Amino acid sequence: MEYVSPEGLRLDGRRPMEMRQLRAEIGAVAKADGSAVFEMGNTKVIAAVYGPREVQNRSQQMNDQALVRCEYSMANFSTGDRRRKPKGDRRSTEISLVIRQSMEACILTHLMPRSQIDIFVQVLQADGGTRSACINAATLALADAGIPMRDLVTSCSAGYLNTTPLLDLNYVEDSAGGPDVTVGILSKLDNVTLLQMDAKLPMDTFENVMQLAIEGCKAVANYIREVLQENTKQLEYRRGV
Amino acid sequence: MLQSKSFVRKTKGGKVLKVVREHYLRDDIYCGASFCKACDSSTARLSSTAATILIVDTNVVLNQIDLLENPAIDDVVVLSVVLEEVKNKNLGVYNRVRALCSNSMRKFFVFSNEYHKDTYVKAMAGESPNDRNDRGNGGSAIRVAAQWYQNHLGQGTHVLLITNDKENKRKATEEGIFAETVESYVKSLGLPGLLDLLVHPSSEDVGMEDVEDLRPLKRKVIYTEHKPMSEITSGLHRGIYHQGKLRVNRYNPFEAYVGSESIGDEIIVYGRANMNRAFDGDIVAVELLPQDQRHEKSLSIADEEDEEEEDVHLAPSSADAAPRVTNLVQGSAGDINPLSSRPSGRVVGIIKRNWHSYCGSLEPMPMPAGNGGVAHALFVSKDRRIPKIRIQTRQLGNLLDKRIIVAVDSWDCLSRYPSGHYVRTIGEIGDRDTESEVVLIENDIDARPFSSQVLACLPPLPWSVSSPDLANPIRQDLRHLCVFSVDPPDIADVTNFVHPGTPLDDEAAQRGTSVYLVERRIDMLPKPLTEDICSLRADVERLAFSVIWEMTPEAEIISTRYTKSVIKSCAALSYVEAQARMDDSRLMDQVTTDLRNMNALAKMMRLRRIARGALTLASAEVKFQIDTETHDPLDIGMYQIREANQMVEELMLAANVSVAEKILKHFPLCSLLRRHPSPTKEILEPLLRTAAAVGIDLDVTSSKALADSLDRAVGDDPYFNKLIRILVTRCMTQAVYFCSGDLSPPEFFHYGLAAALYTHFTSPIRRYADVIVHRLLAASLGIYKLPDIFQDRAQLTSISDNLNYRHRNAQMASRASVELHTVIYFRKRPTDTEARIVKIRSNGFIVFVPKYGIEGPVYLMARGEKGGGEWLVDEQQQKVKKIDGSISYGVLQTVRIHMEVVEPQPNRPKLQLTLDQGHVA
Amino acid sequence: MRGIQLSLNQTQKPRLERALERLESLSSKSNPNASVTVADTIPVNYEDGVLKGHGTSELDGQVVATLCGVVERVNKLVYVRALRARYKPEVGDIIVGRVMEVAPKRWRLEINFSQDAVLMLSSMNLPDGVQRRRTAVDELNMRTIFEENDVICAEVRGFQHDGSLHLQARSQKYGKLERGQLLTISPYLVKRRKQHFHHLEQYGIDLVLGCNGFIWVGEHVEAKDDMVEDQANKSEQQNSKSTSSPNLEEQEQTYTPLEIRQNICRTANAVRVLSNLGFNITVEAIMETVNLSSTLNLDIHEMLGAEFCVLTAEREAERRSMLTKRKG
DSSP states (O other): OOSBOTTSOBTTSOOTTOOOOEEEEEOOOTTSSEEEEEEETTEEEEEEEEEEEEOSSGGGOOSSSOEEEEEEEEOGGGSSSOOOOOTTOHHHHHHHHHHHHHHHTTBOGGGSTTEEEEEEEEEEEOSSOHHHHHHHHHHHHHHHTTOOBSSOEEEEEEEEETTEEEESOOHHHHTTOSOEEEEEEETTTTEEEEEEOOSOOOHHHHHHHHHHHHHHHHHHHHHHHHHHHHHHHHHHHHHOO | OOOOSEEEEEEEEOSSOEEEEEEEEBSOOOOOBTTOSSSOGGGOOBOTTOSEEEEEOHHHHHHOHHHHHSTTSOSEEEEHHHHHHHHHHOHHHHHHHHHHHHOTTSOEEEEOGGGBTTTOOOOOTTOOHHHHHHHHHHTHHHHHHHHHHHHHHOTTSEEEEEOOOHHHHHHHHHTTOEEEOHHHHHHHHTOHHHHTTOOOOTTOOTTHHHHHHHTTOOSOOOSOOOOOHHHHHHHHHHTSEEEEEEEEETTEEEEEEEEETTTTEEEEEEHHHHHTTOOTTOEEEEEEOOHHHHHHHHHHGGGGGGGOOOOOEEOOSSTTTSOOOOOHHHHHTTOOOTTTTSOBEEEEEEEEOOOOEEEEEEOOOOOOSSTTSOEEEEEEESSTTSOOEEEEESOHHHHTTEEEEEEEEEOOTTOSSOEEEEEEEEEETTOHHHHHHHHHHHTTOOOSOOOHHHHTTSOOSSOOOOHHHHHOTTEEEOTTSOEEEESSOSOBOGGGTSOTTSHHHHHHHHHOBOEEOSSOEEOSSOHIIIIIITSOOTTSEEEEEEEEEEEOTTOOEEEEEEEEEEEEEEEEEOHHHHHHHHHOTTOOSHHHHHHHHHHHHHHHHHHHHHHHTOOOOOOOOEEEEEOTTTOOEEEEEEOOOOHHHHHHHHHHHHHHHHHHHHHHHHOTTTOEEEEBOOOOHHHHHHHHHHHHHTTOOOOOSSHHHHHHHHHHOOOSSTHHHHHHHHHHHTTSOOOEEEEGGGSOGGGGOBTTTTBSOOOOOSOTTTBHHHHHHHHHHHHHTTSSOOOGGGGOHHHHHHHHHHHHHHHHHHHHHHHHHHHHHHHHHHHSOOEEEEEEEEEEETTEEEEEETTTTEEEEEESSOTTOOSOTTEEEETTTTEEEETTSSOEEETTOEEEEEEEEEOSSTTOOEEEEEEEEEEEO | OOOOOSOOOTTHHHHHHHHHHHHHHHHHHHSTTOEEOTTOBOOOOGGGOOEEOTTEEEETTEEEESSSEEEEEETTEEEEEESSOOOOOOTTOEEEEEEEEEETTEEEEEOSSSSOEEEEEEEEOOTTOOOOOOOHHHHHTHHHHOOTTOEEEEEEEEEOTTSOEEEEEOSTTOEEEOSEEEEEOOGGGBOOOSOOEEEETTTTEEEEEOTTSEEEEEEOOOOOSOHHHHHHHHHHHHHHHHHTOOOHHHHHHHOOOHHHHHHHHHHHHHHHHHHHHTOOBOHHHHHHHHHHHHHTTOOTGGGGSHHHHHHHHHHHHHHHHHHHHHHO
16 A cells, blocks of 8 residues: 655645644633643544642552543544443553653652642544644643643654655554554653554664654644643733733 | 645545545645746656646546657656546556656656645545546546646646547536547657557447458457456355456467366366456456366367467476466367366456556568558467457558567457557567567566666775775674685675665565576676676675585584675686586695585585485576677587586585575564475376386375486486486476465475475575575574564565566576577578477377477377378377387387478468488487 | 633624734733743843742753743742642632531641642631630531531631641631632632622622632621621521421521622622633622623623623723723
């Protein structure tokens, strides 16, 4: 199957190094402390953050840092076939863990001891790259909740098809069976917080693909920054003095 | 980098599934005209002076690809929507268009109209992609793109839409786009030769009546109508029809086989009527014939066979090259047909055509009145499996004595022969260069010079071993050792120069092997590598990949080591030189003693191998002596095998086996190995009958048993044993490459060598398989990482399939080349010689001429009269007797024959064998 | 970007946008480029020495924001004032909270902080108003003072050494809030002021603007000096509940007049509209909004409609431009 035409265009008209259209909206859930909707093309994810708040289960309370919890789910209507998926399947558990670990890497948990932060992410539409979108949405929601963070974690995936590294795979490209590298970085600190791939790839190719994914993360970070900056400005000017 | 100008969602309604895809429209897709100021012209392909730019529609590409490939047609814009449709309809044509578009000599530009913001045509609601394509075929998208080009390039450029679709043309004209049909455009170019390339749509069949008139045939339905696809699908489903690839018997084009998975056996299809217009390689649906019809059918086709004539050809070297067992003769002889249990069938429909273009010549015919007019001619393919093809031409006089290429366009059930069109001329019939090219084309061998991209991958010349090479820890310095080479290989480190993924590697993978013709060699790798950098010449430092054994004096291997190395060969010997050194007892220098020691070891290894059951086979290989000036053959002789050859062979086998073991251990799923399947009973059957006729009992239960019984088969004359071996050899199927992940270990067995594992490692310069094995070996040593493709088993399998295909073709080409040169040789030299009868036929026998390695029929009676006349044929006993009993011939008997080149038809020379009746040995 | 979650029609949309643009143009003059996002570097003059405050950290010798908000500088101190965030308590803050748990000698209150706040029994004035040691009986009777889900007003006393936040309610003005609505808004919209208790006499309601973003709108209660009486009433009420035969007098007392209830709702909706728009919540702003709705003769529920939202925004823009003009 030809995923990149000799003219250098992918099936959806992007070039190999291009990302899908990004869109973000802060404050999608009124009751939450922070919330956001993040879209990467047709992948759409909603995230809500509650906390820092009193720890629900006292035994989990930590005296030196906050407890971060994360729950990932996929809406039944998020894919073309409406299958009722059991909650807490292995994939969801794994992605929940991945998001939690990425977020823990950036939240300054020691500033909020004896508290708990809950992150809920739900995939509203799935078109590949859901875990990246989830992380980006969670980052926005955390920032919206005013939770202190080292840096913004952003994520993007890249794959390798037709011997071409491709940025931000959509569902069709993702299901091609090629390698899919999901990277999460702290853009300012230049740290990698997440790196996942469930395929084999030679080292030098892998480096190229990963580098591409990192470039993608940086682009996402720039976009998220813009959105946050604009949001802060709006909040400030609306409030008035 | 503009991300997306705007985007539109494309909804595709499948079964119940709703698929939503994004579709980004861009403003950075350029028009490809180098004179265009608005666009980035770095990727431009259209010429700077182009006054006319052609935009072609799907059907034009599909049908007129031969025309497009002609250099007279240029400055063509191919729209991505057209490419997509072409891809769905015919992958072969798609690849050809793609090749055109990427050919830097041609000015074809692909315009991604689907992704351009101004030329995207939105799908109508509820429209499936197929509907859209049908509509696109009419061409709203194409017209929009044409309009855009015209507006974009302005009035200085003439944008011309080429379409044969009336409706499309009408709409285009209404919309103010210039549109023309292919024919009118080609006419306007004023090049009459181009018109021959046009495919004439079968709907306007007016011209075809003429050709029918030329032949004494009534215009009637000759073939049964093909069943519609829906019926075929349901038929396949219910098991009434069987699907498979049609394989036409190379030696009898009226017989074909369809390997059907649903039956698990081959279905035989007899005769053109039953083949029902199917070509070799087509995927067809077959209906089984009832038992009683089979016999009858096989008789009824016999009369069709009158044009069938057996040629003198090179003695086959394996079962693949040998004629298939045909039961026609037995059928007509009225005997119990041993193969009648084989199902026979009739083609009811063709699922996928395998049409491409064919090499051949026109059937001689009288010139029609007026040379300039259109003439209809019949084309006879060189490949006998292909039926004659009708073509139209305006240059009949030119083409009659030429080898030409013709492509097939259609075959309706009213015509006896398919119709096609002329593609190009190769050269004069009988001319050696022309015929050599025919051989290459027929066998799909790419003999073009290497492209500049490929040559750019070569290291700069003059090349020598550099200090980084020496310093490389993976490379062992063996320069202090006395290393010498005998004929082809020590094993040069080719993979040091051919890196995976480079154009050089792609080209080599595609070519698969070097091809050896009588007068020339087509290299797999460019000359500097083949003849210099990777040639282990004497007294030069070269990089090699070495297998180092430590052996006991009894030739038992104690340890094996593999390493990349640097060597300095102290002598590069040919077989003859090596043999001479060993034989010359006066020589006591290091090289010679080494040679003798090695020979002693090799002999022991050989004995052991034979004891294991390896077959000592014999081939009828011949060698030409070629005139260095004219390249004409001067002499033919049998290839002589010396001890030195056997020694090198033995060591190479050992190296290959060692390497096979090593790579399989490290990469059990992705190693490239070579296996040789055991011959089947069915294949050996005729051989056993022949042997029995001369009183020899061959035991074929195992390779060991066969080897032993071959040793016992000694006749009264010295050549007898070798003859038997040659006959056995040709029963063997070819050894094949395979990917170790595709088969289970017992299937890895190499029958001929009696080796559990085998691969090719020793000739990376001329076989791509060895290149792959080198990479595997290097990876197993941890020297280099394994290239990507080894991760992908499907790709590895396709590589090994390609290698098998290329190898087979290379062999066929070599044989064809030898046959060609044999004819050239005997053209001036009618010869009397000795021959052996290998098979008795109803009207004569087939003889094998050991001296020239050829095989051919000797007719005792004129065609048509069977078993009549003065000769009595006893096929059961494999004997031919004169009625009066004065002379009789038996199989394997020696006869004297006369060989002569005759020309029964002008420009069609062939070698004829006749019995020299005076001299019965 | 944060959208206002209302369905606006074609004319309302540009009006709202225009109003918001006006607000933006008014503010950008006063506070340019002070907003930062997470990981932005905050430019500081190192020569003067820098004290890093909330929402900042150091990275490679630079001051970096850890929050999205506005950079504030007070002498050497540089900090980021977060906008949307949970409540950051400061000693003396007046807050409104809800009892989550009655624990030994203390109540735990949800006050929109990262943990529940603690109100010790000993930090409460007892109902009898007598200063004395708390006895075991007092402890057993804690639920008669506050029970779960009661809304309470209190003052931030400070952090204990174990990190928990303690409250106190040692005044008559603190205590249980009844017969009204609790609204939760983002704390950054409530500015700390001298006065957080407001008695809106013309409507007969009390308004408590908790610094933690909990806002109480309820029927006015006269702060009774005579706590005994109050307590007596209470116990009476409880008795009557248990006997389930309320007398008329008591019904009169528990009954909130319709007009007052409407006033409560109108005021509460005014808070909702303002917080939806992200405007500062002050008594003045609330009152103006309430007045606006009254002068327009709007029903209470219509205040939550799109039109009123747009009107409020337009009026706010008008008001602020007047302010700037006056200043200028």
